[in-house]
Amino acid sequence: MMMFDSLRPPGAFDPRAAAYKDWLHLNLVDHRSGVSGLVNMSLHGPPDDPRSQVVGTALVRAPGVGWAGNVLSRAAGQARIGASSITLAEVAVAVDHTSGVVEASARLPEDRLALRVRASAVAPAFAVEQPMPLGPGWISWYVVPRLRVEGSLSVGDTELDLTGASAYHDHNWGRWHWGQDLGWDWGTFLAPQPGPAVVVARTTDRAHRHVGELLVLVDHGDRRRSFRGGAVTLATSGTLDAPSRRLPGALAALHADRAVPRLPATVSVEVDDGIDRLRLDYRADAAAQLIAADPLRRGYAFIHESTGTFRCHGRLGGAELEAAGLGVVERVD
């Protein structure tokens, strides 16, 4: 169900190698407990530069516990990097495209988090190999909208069996420097199976005043639809008023002016191409801010992850659809 994919380090004569970025990402939502989480392993800067970084992120939001986990920033040389795996001792993500499996693990005892997850693709992959403009650079994208989860999670004093949870996986790569005039909006919305998985994405400028074409992917059973351009609208309203975990702490201390990010409380997505239609309403209940520092030149970006719930209804492939679930919305500026 997965297509072959791998990390995309720059070639020897790549003039934009200094702007290299690459990551493997997994989102988890456990419908029974309401837990949402992410594990992300990212590479920043060319492999042969000692300043290049590997950043490992394992962060889980659990009702009654809050955000557990942390962001680890290390010299890239400290990671074990495979064709489609990035591993630190504490956090790791590995993808086996042959079997369609993403494995993720995190051991952060001081941050009250341990998890081990094996996620198997249950929806076909979707690849945007053609680079999309992102500020002065570009980004490419490979996404698996839904995976079935086996594994366990320990967060705070709570142990969870994640059987029955849903996951989302993507691999992004490209050339840009954090701090440049770029941003994006992205969201994944997962109803319990056999409900739908919805993915929303668009690139933007840093202020989110100039936005690229919005892409909406809907996977429901054996039906997949993608919507773009005039068939899609996205609206936000309100301001999320919730304490935000900001990581890494050293960069949060450096950017105290960003301690109260302005994030939308609700996001609504509507698609209608004349044949299929869907309306999705998401309400955020918590947020975290991940601060990305460019390793080669002075610049920072702010990656905001909100978690929340959604409801959607519409008609897809001739069948009525109505569902609810958990979502994660990301806003980068």
Add this chain to the structure above:
Amino acid sequence: MGRSWRRPAWAWSSVSTDDAPAGLGAYIAALVARLDEVDEGALSRLRSVVGGRTARIGLDAEAVDVTFGDGGLMVTPSAAQLAVDGAGSCDRATVLDLLDGYLEVSDAVLDGRLQARGDDQAVTAIFQAIEILLDAAARDPGLRALAAAYRSERHGGPPRARLPAPDASRQPWLLSESPGEEALLAALDLLPDAGSG
């Protein structure tokens, strides 16, 4: 006057914590030496911000006096009889909570966990110096390794005595903007993407 540190004997580019600096003074000296090695511009800004001032830096029961002289950085064990321009102090738990993202700097100051004393220029200089180090560390694995070494239990002192509180019980001092401010920004079309797109 006691022991003083100028440049550490170790080249701090690896990540090993086996030869981590011993004590607050050695840490400060190692941070500034590494800055000199990897980012001369940042060190120049640091010296410009600090000027001829002397700061007393305290961490738990340890305190050192820090100043830049003709020979470079001078770090000496704190001498109570020596007048200083500014002073900053906190404890290990506060440092770890800041490094791990469980505490905002503003909350640390307002809660009394991070203390800074001196006239406004001296206090500002202390915080600017810290910001210069944090900014440089974002691009230098060696500076981050020093923080990791401090964080390690073997060399940095006792482990954190308590786990941070769930964020639901933490209310930051800085709250969201007021509705009036929100309305004003909206009226001036200064909100990022309040509408649809």
